[in-house]
Amino acid sequence: MTSDPRIGAISLPDTRARRVVEQLLEGSGVALNGLAPWDMQILHPDLFSRLLHQGTLGLGEAYMEGWWDCERIDEMIHRMLRHGLGERAHTPTERMLYRLQNGLFNLQSKARAYIVGEAHYDLGNDLFERMLDPTLCYSCGYWRQADTLHQAQVAKLDLAARKLNLAPGMKVLDIGCGWGSFAEHAARHYGVEVTGITISKEQAELARRRCQDLPVTIHLQDYRELEGQYDRIVSIGMFEHVGHRNYRTYFDTVARLLVPDGLFLLHTIGSNNSEISADPWIHKYIFPNGVLPSAMHISRASESYLLMEDWQNFGADYDRTLMAWLTNFTARWPEIADRYNETTRRMFRYYLSACAGAFRARDLQLWQIVFSMGREGRYDAAR
Structure with missing residues (x-):
């Protein structure tokens, strides 16, 4: 640069x-x-x-x-x-084409579920290992008491674990487990048994290696194929790929898999409005078929299946997270430059920088939401 x-x-x-x-x-x-x-x-x-x-x-x-x-x-x-x-x-033609495409097709159907994994998450573990921190969390860190990216990501994982009231012996499902960040943290520090699913082959292989000494099972699988019963369910940075046509199916699936006194934590980027849209550059180059939910989308789609217990917004923390990723990416790019090209470097620099600017402007949000099946008694969320 x-x-x-x-x-x-x-x-x-x-x-x-x-x-x-x-x-x-x-x-x-x-x-x-x-x-x-x-x-x-x-x-x-x-x-x-x-x-x-x-x-x-x-x-x-x-x-x-x-x-x-x-x-x-x-x-x-x-x-x-x-x-x-x-x-x-956004040009009028751009808006019209996206709405037409969304109206005619389910861009996040089961048959299309693996597209984003192949296009983005499978790009190369060597790139993501250099951009991210050692936890390999590819989602917003929690910077309330953190000074470094690694501290913020560990704090985010532990915040989710504490909100779920994890206890030894519990069966936990991680929908969209990525490189096994939460699965490893929860199994190692809370003594739970974790089943993780991802739509990325590269993520699944690395997650299995990371968790091979722990009670963790990783599957290359779509959430709509899941069976079984779980005490706790977590989904960190995956809901952005579900799509508005599938929100009710998603929450129906979670409710079907959760035990009566169970808890579900949803960690997702959120949109300030309920218009179904996507940035065309992000849609084409970074997260194909992704769409951000609004608060209304989530509340309406979940209300028939789950009880909302807690909603926390720490979207401002994503700005700092993205800038830390950009710093890592820039500093360590020379280590992998011979395996990628200049277009890829500029693509990632633009992606990380533009997204940081959007969170800084409060144009985007980051929500952690806790749901139950309507359990008795009071729920106190960790912070």
Whole structure:
């Protein structure tokens, strides 16, 4: 990564497209070819027309292709979103195509469940091992009393375990277990027996190796195929892949698998509104078929099956988590650069930075929600 992205910036052509982009940015604090670290440095003369025609998809793709640069993309996105450019950055065609696609197809059907695993999570364990902390948690850390990424991730795992009131001998189901982070923590520190499922072959293989000395079983499996009964169920960073057409099926499955006095913890990114949409760049390059739930989506889909006991929002912590991942990714990229390409590096840099900016602007949230089957007595959530 160049130390000064302004190097190589071109003089700006006086075109209608450029003037429209400048008008959109006016008041945001983001300038074109400016001196601030969050200013866009223009490296291709056709960038402006591309942005107006392709919206956020064009913004991300143009960065991957080297059409523009920015030292602090996170701050650029933060300022743009606080200025209200989030909604205006999506073109009408882009919105129409996504709604049409969602209306005609179940993008998160059982047959399509493994697409995101193959496209993103199977990209390479060597990359994720360098970007993440030793727990291999690929979800928001809990920074309330943490100073490092590792401390924040251990705190998040333990917070979930304490909210579930884990006790030795319990049978626990981990839906979307990733690389086995929670399964290992819960089995090792709370003496529980864990069954974890993931739709990523790479995650499943590494999770099995990590947990081989523990009472942990890992399956390559879709949640709709699950059977059995569990004292506790946890799902951390997986619900974003379920999709609005399947929310009721998801909660029906959890209720069917949970014992009468059991508890279920859902840890998910959340949207501020209930419009069914997805950022087209994230949809295409990072999490295919992903969609973020709103509070209404979750409450409506779950109310026939489960009783909501607790709801905690620590979305602001995701900003710090993503920036820590970006620091790790940048520092350790040279170790794996020969196995990937420059486009992949720019893709991850843009993804981590843009998402950090979105959480910083409070455009996205992170929720931990605890449900029961309607157990008797008072439930006191850990914090």
